[in-house]
Amino acid sequence: MVGGFLGAGKTTTIGRLASHYVAQGLRVALVTNDQAYNLVDTHTLRAQGFQVGEVPGACFCCKFDDLIDTVGSLSDEKVPDIVIAEPVGSCTDLVATVIEPMRELFGDRFEMGPLVVLLKPVHGKKILAEEKGKGFSPKAEYIFLKQLEEADAIAINKIDRLSESDQEGLLRLVTKRFPDVPVFGVSAREGTGFEQLVEAAAAQPKRRSKMMEMDYKTYAEGEAELGWLNCQTRADSEIKFNLDDLVLKLVQGIGTELKEAGLEVAHLKVLGQTLNDAAVANLVGSEVESELSLASEINTQGADLLVNARVAASPEELETIVKSVTSRLANELQLKLTVGNMQSFRPGKPEPTHRAT
Ligand SMILES: Nc1nc2c(ncn2[C@@H]2O[C@H](COP(=O)(O)OP(=O)(O)O)[C@@H](O)[C@H]2O)c(=O)[nH]1
Numbered sequence: 001m002v003g004g005f006l007g008a009g010k011t012t013t014i015g016r017l018a019s020h021y022v023a024q025g026l027r028v029a030l031v032t033n034d035q036a037y038n039l040v041d042t043h044t045l046r047a048q049g050f051q052v053g054e055v056p057g058a059c060f061c062c063k064f065d066d067l068i069d070t071v072g073s074l075s076d077e078k079v080p081d082i083v084i085a086e087p088v089g090s091c092t093d094l095v096a097t098v099i100e101p102m103r104e105l106f107g108d109r110f111e112m113g114p115l116v117v118l119l120k121p122v123h124g125k126k127i128l129a130e131e132k133g134k135g136f137s138p139k140a141e142y143i144f145l146k147q148l149e150e151a152d153a154i155a156i157n158k159i160d161r162l163s164e165s166d167q168e169g170l171l172r173l174v175t176k177r178f179p180d181v182p183v184f185g186v187s188a189r190e191g192t193g194f195e196q197l198v199e200a201a202a203a204q205p206k207r208r209s210k211m212m213e214m215d216y217k218t219y220a221e222g223e224a225e226l227g228w229l230n231c232q233t234r235a236d237s238e239i240k241f242n243l244d245d246l247v248l249k250l251v252q253g254i255g256t257e258l259k260e261a262g263l264e265v266a267h268l269k270v271l272g273q274t275l276n277d278a279a280v281a282n283l284v285g286s287e288v289e290s291e292l293s294l295a296s297e298i299n300t301q302g303a304d305l306l307v308n309a310r311v312a313a314s315p316e317e318l319e320t321i322v323k324s325v326t327s328r329l330a331n332e333l334q335l336k337l338t339v340g341n342m343q344s345f346r347p348g349k350p351e352p353t354h355r356a357t
């Protein structure tokens with residue numbers, strides 16, 4: 001399992017790890033997970049040619065049986081050698097609620113790997129250095145820190161965007177707080193430090209004599225502070241439009257309005273898809289730029305869009321902003337944008353199926 005906060009780079013890392021294992025001749029299957037339905041990540045990974053199962057509707061710990069069924073269904077044709085799972089980025093306590101129960105109940109079927117957790121620098125620096133100012137509430141920060149605390153290994157991701165001194169500073173902050181956990185820097189995008197990640201993923205997981213202490217009340221309140229929105233939209237036009245431009249403009253537009261309203265983005269992503277091509281744009285914090293992470297390089301007259309937003313905002317605020325940006329862009333770009341199925345909510349209290357003590 002590759003964990004880490006919303007926008008830390010889990011899906012990117014999993015894509016790179018999976019390619020690495022495939023190149024070694026191994027059969028790989030992936031599992032994505034979300035609180036809602038219509039996951040951008042599932043499409044992103046399938047677009048890279050991987051077999052991907054999905055556990056939607058709640059986190060792995062609350063959908064333990066679905067996780068087992070999904071992993072089972074990945075073996076329908078051929079049994080995979082390795083399954084890599086991506087938990088929801090606001091989820092923690094995975095060792096006690098997923099890894100240990102899986103080992104205990106299904107140890108005859110699976111050999112459990114370690115929990116590698118990615119550290120997201122933009123929010124990590126602020127949280128670890130206890131900097132005041134804009135960002136997340138202390139309860140959401142509690143989740144961020146608990147994710148790191150339970151890791152078998154911590155990978156500081158996106159080092160391609162960090163100066164040497166920022167890398168060293170982060171490394172110091174992490175080691176000070178979690179002195180017993182191996183820590184290293186990596187760039188999931190560019191591949192720097194990837195050998196260490198491969199090594200960490202192949203290591204024997206730590207066997208804990210007791211599980212991490214968790215305050216489920218703070219955890220539930222921290223999760224509920226993040227508004228969640230998943231929405232399907234259809235884009236049509238009489239004349240061809242550039243798909244990459246559209247997904248990026250949507251992310252930029254929504255990001256700008258959120259920033260103006262003082263609402264911190266955890267992760268905002270938009271997928272644009274035609275039958276054969278896909279484009280994805282991302283925004284992972286209010287202090288960073290929106291970016292196109294997957295380019296389709298196509299012009300088209302029609303595409304299906306998926307918006308996944310996780311923001312420290314109420315679902316109502318989020319919905320209003322997404323709708324207003326969509327209609328403004330439709331005018332500006334002379335497109336018909338039809339907003340379809342929209343789910344927006346605050347995640348419910350986590351109620352794990354099992355919890356090892
Ligand atoms: N610069 C940089 N960006 C990255 C890296 N890894 C991921 N990203 C970007 O961060 C954003 C979120 O990545 P994603 O893998 O979707 O994060 P997840 O929410 O943890 O699954 C995307 O725009 C990625 O392209 C990295 O190593 N360097």
Ligand SMILES: [Mg+2]
Pocket residue numbers: 010011012041086
């Ligand atoms: Mg992801």
